Amino acid sequence: MMVESASETIRSAPSGQNGVGGISGQADGGGGGGGGPGRDSTTGPDSNGEMSPAELLHFQQQQALQVARQFLLQQASGLSSPGNNDSKQSASSVQVPVSVAMMSPQMLTPQQMQQILSPPQLQALLQQQQALMLQQVSLADGTPLGPPPRAPHQALGNKQLAFQQQLLQMQQLQQQHLLNLQRQGLVSLQPGQASGPLQTLPQAAVCPTDLPQLWKGEGAPGQPAEDSVKQEGLDLTGSATTATSFAAPPKVSPSLSHHTLPNGQPTVLTPRRDSSSHEETPGSHPLYGHGECKWPGCETLCEDLGQFIKHLNTEHALDDRSTAQCRVQMQVVQQLEIQLAKESERLQAMMAHLHMRPSEPKPFNQPLNPVPSSSSFSKVTVSAADSFPDGLVHPPTSAAAPVTPLRPPGLSSASLHSGGPARRRSSDKFCSPISSELAQNHEFYKNADVRPPFTYASLIRQAILETPDRQLTLNEIYNWFTRMFAYFRRNTATWKNAVRHNLSLHKCFVRVENVKGAVWTVDEREYQKRRPPKMTGSPTLVKNMISGLSYGALNASYQAALAESSFPLLNSPGMLNPGSASSLLPLSHEDVGAPVEPLPSNGSSSPPRLSPPQYSHQVQVKEEPAEAEEDRRPGPPLGPPNPSTAGPPEDRDLEEELPGEELS
DNA sequence: GACCTGCTAAACAAAT
DNA sequence: CATTTGTTTAGCAGGT
Numbered sequence: 001m002m003v004e005s006a007s008e009t010i011r012s013a014p015s016g017q018n019g020v021g022g023i024s025g026q027a028d029g030g031g032g033g034g035g036g037p038g039r040d041s042t043t044g045p046d047s048n049g050e051m052s053p054a055e056l057l058h059f060q061q062q063q064a065l066q067v068a069r070q071f072l073l074q075q076a077s078g079l080s081s082p083g084n085n086d087s088k089q090s091a092s093s094v095q096v097p098v099s100v101a102m103m104s105p106q107m108l109t110p111q112q113m114q115q116i117l118s119p120p121q122l123q124a125l126l127q128q129q130q131a132l133m134l135q136q137v138s139l140a141d142g143t144p145l146g147p148p149p150r151a152p153h154q155a156l157g158n159k160q161l162a163f164q165q166q167l168l169q170m171q172q173l174q175q176q177h178l179l180n181l182q183r184q185g186l187v188s189l190q191p192g193q194a195s196g197p198l199q200t201l202p203q204a205a206v207c208p209t210d211l212p213q214l215w216k217g218e219g220a221p222g223q224p225a226e227d228s229v230k231q232e233g234l235d236l237t238g239s240a241t242t243a244t245s246f247a248a249p250p251k252v253s254p255s256l257s258h259h260t261l262p263n264g265q266p267t268v269l270t271p272r273r274d275s276s277s278h279e280e281t282p283g284s285h286p287l288y289g290h291g292e293c294k295w296p297g298c299e300t301l302c303e304d305l306g307q308f309i310k311h312l313n314t315e316h317a318l319d320d321r322s323t324a325q326c327r328v329q330m331q332v333v334q335q336l337e338i339q340l341a342k343e344s345e346r347l348q349a350m351m352a353h354l355h356m357r358p359s360e361p362k363p364f365n366q367p368l369n370p371v372p373s374s375s376s377f378s379k380v381t382v383s384a385a386d387s388f389p390d391g392l393v394h395p396p397t398s399a400a401a402p403v404t405p406l407r408p409p410g411l412s413s414a415s416l417h418s419g420g421p422a423r424r425r426s427s428d429k430f431c432s433p434i435s436s437e438l439a440q441n442h443e444f445y446k447n448a449d450v451r452p453p454f455t456y457a458s459l460i461r462q463a464i465l466e467t468p469d470r471q472l473t474l475n476e477i478y479n480w481f482t483r484m485f486a487y488f489r490r491n492t493a494t495w496k497n498a499v500r501h502n503l504s505l506h507k508c509f510v511r512v513e514n515v516k517g518a519v520w521t522v523d524e525r526e527y528q529k530r531r532p533p534k535m536t537g538s539p540t541l542v543k544n545m546i547s548g549l550s551y552g553a554l555n556a557s558y559q560a561a562l563a564e565s566s567f568p569l570l571n572s573p574g575m576l577n578p579g580s581a582s583s584l585l586p587l588s589h590e591d592v593g594a595p596v597e598p599l600p601s602n603g604s605s606s607p608p609r610l611s612p613p614q615y616s617h618q619v620q621v622k623e624e625p626a627e628a629e630e631d632r633r634p635g636p637p638l639g640p641p642n643p644s645t646a647g648p649p650e651d652r653d654l655e656e657e658l659p660g661e662e663l664s
Numbered sequence: 665g666a667c668c669t670g671c672t673a674a675a676c677a678a679a680t
Numbered sequence: 681c682a683t684t685t686g687t688t689t690a691g692c693a694g695g696t
Contacts, residue, residue: 455670474685498671504687511686517680518685668696673689680684 287312296325434462438484451487456495456502457527460509464522471512471519474500 287293288308293300295316302308316322434454438445445452452459463480464472472480478496481488488495503509508526512519 457670494672497673500684500686501672501688502670503685666696669694671691671693673691675689676687678684678686680682 285309285312287316296329434458435466438462442484445485445487446483447486449486449490452485456498457506457508460499460502460520461522461527464509464520469519471514471521473517473519474503477503477520 285305285308287295288302288305291301291303292298293302293308293311293315295312298315300311300315302311437453444450454462459481460477463477463484464470466480467476477499478492481495481499482492503511503520506526508523508529510521510523512521
């Protein structure tokens, strides 16, 4: 027990996982409570900004996982595989031309480039390129993403030389790239066909988000590189984004489309409908955000979209300069693509390695690779999981790259960037589509040793609600945890203790004496009660969400890459979308149903104090002795046994009172 | 800085 | 007697 906990917990867990990426300092050292002598509280990798090999590995794994997930998804959806001829380029036909015009044959020589680009742009470009190079090198070496590739302020002379060399290299790469495209018949070179440069250009060949960084180089005047990246990345992501830039109309359909893949290719190949979507979305434009023009190196302030369009037409018309800029962007994208490939390669190696690791033999746990659908669900079936569109995307080699297409704003990022610390409130405060999130990333959590971004309470609740009876014994809850999350297959003493602690501590968990023993149920009312009321438009939340996207230790470019690569997925046609997801998840209905306005919305709307039987119905326990009700069940709990309808959805309606607090 | 929430550790008691 | 289950207290961290 405690003793063993000591040994087992050995803190390797916390420090290693929470510390992952040293993202947040939560310096698990917190455990200090006990003041265990051996706990070098300051040891935290975060404290000194250094990580132990183990942590580093883990960190890298996390990163790799993220990248891989996205990468694989892209592949799966036929978006990026270079060799995939059949990729739906058909749809792209329209936009292609412009992009082609951009990348076309007439490659500019470095000299030309220099003529076209302004000195500052060149400078920025150079720095960016160097940064990218460094990254690549370090990645290739296996060197951790150490310190951000800050371009050393060295003599310009050197830079110029390097610049030219790099340009040459990149041009070669690009040419190869083009050749490939042409070979595949994916691109028809028709330079002249630049009908709607303004419209098509963005999504056609350029990823607006990259440009800014490139052109701004590390230290964007106004804001730290990291910041800019964050914003850029988000900007275009409808959901998460809106957060950052409220400037953009909420309408911004999830068309984050414009978020081209890390490489220009995919976009070119499959400029899905989204391309048009944002064009038509009034008030939004991939190159417009925060009231300013996002064209690389521009940053011109524009009051509104109209003005911006005008500006775009005048300042960024289809001319040599714009073309060159687009090409540069393409190069950046290509670099990222290469990087991505390397990362995914590494991931595979890692996965392969870990796969063999005998460290986690689990009964229900399948090997890292998603095996046959899921015969794994023993008892506490997880409806959501079952319905999981398993077949959609089956990551070839890396199991950890399950289907994580559409993900709710806050959560997604949270879950992504860190399994550990950041998770904290993510689930509770942001929308808590735990079920949907879970359903969507079911495979991922199941196989990847990533801490789920949910609180224990929410997880416990989820476990309980997933059962037909809405009740589970402690042991069953344990089982659910281990079955659903690879993460909980370790450090059992720790999290089990936490589970028990939560069960006891939170009023929302009701212990009911059953014939066969005691089972735990959820008092939805109480549960809702304890949740923070506001969460929708709260600026702070927004901020959280945003910050959540900054993978802490990741450097700007890398972050950008991740962000870029992840967002496009949201559009993947085949992928889940909120709607489909909800339809798939009976239970999650509630959560999914209220993605935008999590719980509070309803509750605030008209929460009758102790709405009578409703909410309680789900909580009702088979043969529950009234005793269980005692204090927390004011009304006749056993209302109309209405097991048919999933409890969850109802809890929502039947909300709780939350007189004052609930209102938001 | 106070307060709240969440996590972890740990001591203890009661039930198995 | 060893475990498991529950309860409770405490310290720490992060967010509001």
